[in-house]
Amino acid sequence: xxxxxxxxxxxxxxxxxxxxxxxxxxxxxxxxxxxxxxxxxxxxxxxxxxxxxxxxxxxxxxxxxxxxxxxxxxxxxxxxxxxxxxxxxxxxxxxxxxxxxxxxxxxxxxxxxxxxxxxxxxxxxxxxxxxxxxxxxxxxxxxxxxxxxxxxxxxxxxxxxxxxxxxxxxxxxxxxxxxxxxxxxxxxxxxxxxxxxxxxxxxxxxxxxxx
Numbered sequence: 413x414x415x416x417x418x419x420x421x422x423x424x425x426x427x428x429x430x431x432x433x434x435x436x437x438x439x440x441x442x443x444x445x446x447x448x449x450x451x452x453x454x455x456x457x458x459x460x461x462x463x464x465x466x467x468x469x470x471x472x473x474x475x476x477x478x479x480x481x482x483x484x485x486x487x488x489x490x491x492x493x494x495x496x497x498x499x500x501x502x503x504x505x506x507x508x509x510x511x512x513x514x515x516x517x518x519x520x521x522x523x524x525x526x527x528x529x530x531x532x533x534x535x536x537x538x539x540x541x542x543x544x545x546x547x548x549x550x551x552x553x554x555x556x557x558x559x560x561x562x563x564x565x566x567x568x569x570x571x572x573x574x575x576x577x578x579x580x581x582x583x584x585x586x587x588x589x590x591x592x593x594x595x596x597x598x599x600x601x602x603x604x605x606x607x608x609x610x611x612x613x614x615x616x617x618x619x620x621x622x623x
Contacts, residue, residue, distance in 0.1 A: 413518075413520050413579060413581065415581055419581050419582055419583045419586065420580070420581065421580040421582045422580075423580075424460070424463065424464035424465045424466065425464060426580055426582065427465075427466055427519050427580040428460065428464065428466055430517055430518070430580065431457045431466060431493050431519055432457055433495070434493050434494060434495045434496075435454045435456065435457075435493075435544070436452060436453070436454055437452070437454070437455045437471075437493050438450050438451070438452055438491070438492040439452075439453060439455075439471070439473075439479070439489055439490075440489060440491075440492070441479065441483060441486055441489035442482065442486055443478065443479075443482055444482070449478065449479050451473060451477060453471055454471065454541065455470065455491065455573070456469065456470045456540055456541050456544050457469055458470050458540070458572075465578065466521070466575050466578060467574065468573065468574060468575065469491065469521075469523065469573040470537050470540055470541065470570075470572055470573075471541075471573065472534070472538070472568045472569060472571065473571075474568060474569075475566070475567050475568060475569050476567075477569075483527065483569070483571065484527060487524055487525040488522065488523065488525070488576075489522075489525060489573070490520065490521070490522060490523070491520070491521045491522075491523050491573060492518065492519070492520050493519040494516065494517075494518050495516065495517035495518060495608075496516070496605045496606075496608035496612065497514060497515065497517070497605060497609075498516075498602065498605050498609055499512065499513075499514055500513050500515050500585065500595060501598070504585075504594040504595040504598060505588070505591050505594075513585070515584050515585060515609060516581075517580075517581065517582050517583070517584075517609075519578065519580050519581075520578070520579050520581070521575045521576075521577065521578040521579075522575070522577040522578075523573035523574060523575055524573070524574045524576055525574075526572045526573075526574065527570070527571050528570040528571060528572065531562065533570065534565045534570040535561075535565060537570045538553075538565075538570070582612070582616070584609065584612065584613055584616070584618060586618065589618075589620070592613065592618050593619065594620075595613070595620075596618065596620060
């Protein structure tokens, strides 16, 4: 992705946080006509390298999704996690010669796919995903008829995504410190996405002189 130096984040803890707090990712690879094909699906960050760099993601697709076949044939893909985002008005600047923009946080990873085979591997993967969002459902799942669970497992294609390369972009007008206090104040009083950006600004020391 386009990544100017002022927006490049090299702290792996920030990448992990974005991937865990915004798990609905976009998985993109190439279809049989050579055109990008995208699916939106939850992914679970499972492993990190000793230095904290994310290294493995878990997920699954419906078997009926054409991308399942694309992944088997072309086992590299792009994964995009989009964090909070919001419009930024020029009113945050003390001068008028400015243009509006859109602020956002994102993680983009190039991955290598390993398809998981067998019900046992699929079941283990699903339990990890369920455990992330709805742990009590695990007991309900175990109590369902085998015919039902077998059918559900047969209807999905599960996979692991090994992270080959990863980039984190935090675009919060870092290069314009004169805008930070007003921008933080505007976001802090805005909608949920804007308030989330204000929280990130505070944690990154970008709240300016906002009270």
